[in-house]
Amino acid sequence: MSAAEPALQQQVSLLYGEHHGWLQAWLRRRLGCAHHAADLAHDTYLRVLVSGRTPPPGQARPHLMQIAKGLVIDRHRRQLVERAYLDALAAMPEALAPSPEQRAAAVESLLRLDAALAALPAAVREVFLLSQFDGLTYAEIAARQGIAVATVRKYMLKAGEACFLALDHDD
Structure with missing residues (x-):
């Protein structure tokens, strides 16, 4: 553990204590679901911790909100991909329908492809x-x-190449 890690953990803990309730309430209003709000609030603080940077004191809420908005967009995008795939499956004859495991793997692959394409220049x-x-x-x-x-x-x-790399499972 580096010398900066305990300080970062302390800063994130302080940030969490001061703003978690506000962030979770904000997400709950946006999502309409306390469980999803709790998950995304957790993911927001995890992103702060992983980044290794905490916002300046006066910028904590805007910083947290920016991260949370990105996570809400990612969640919405994932739902759209899953919904499109499930709609396509519903049009298939039942005998050809994939197993739940195959469906989950396909959705995961579609999400990786979607992210790879989104990262490309327009x-x-x-x-x-x-x-x-x-x-x-x-x-x-x-x-x-x-x-x-x-x-x-x-x-x-x-x-x-981006699509190939997104689907390369030899990570």
């Missing part, structure tokens, strides 16, 4: 989506985006 992500979901050829994408076909190829390689 132009790269757009090219990938036009190719994979709209079915456009590289030439059509290049014309629509006003870029060279070689740039489309480069962007597709970058997006493909």
Whole structure:
């Protein structure tokens, strides 16, 4: 344990004691569920602890709120991905439906792919989506985006690599 760790733990403990009730109430109002609010409040303080930085005294609530908002967005995004997958499953014949374990693994993979695509530059992500979901050829994408076909190829390689790395299970 480094010399800074006990000081950080003490600062986070103080931050928690002063603001946890407020943060959890704020999250409860946003989410409408005390259990989810408690989980996200916990995750917020965990993020502060992992970052190794606590906010300046006058910025504690805005700092905590910013982290919590990101977590709320992540939660909402996860729900959208799960809902879309479950809707697709509902359209399948029951005999072909995956097991609960397979469904959980698929949702986890979809979430990793979603995060990988979200981390790409907007132009790269757009090219990938036009190719994979709209079915456009590289030439059509290049014309629509006003870029060279070689740039489309480069962007597709970058997006493909990001997707491959997101699904690489040899961590």
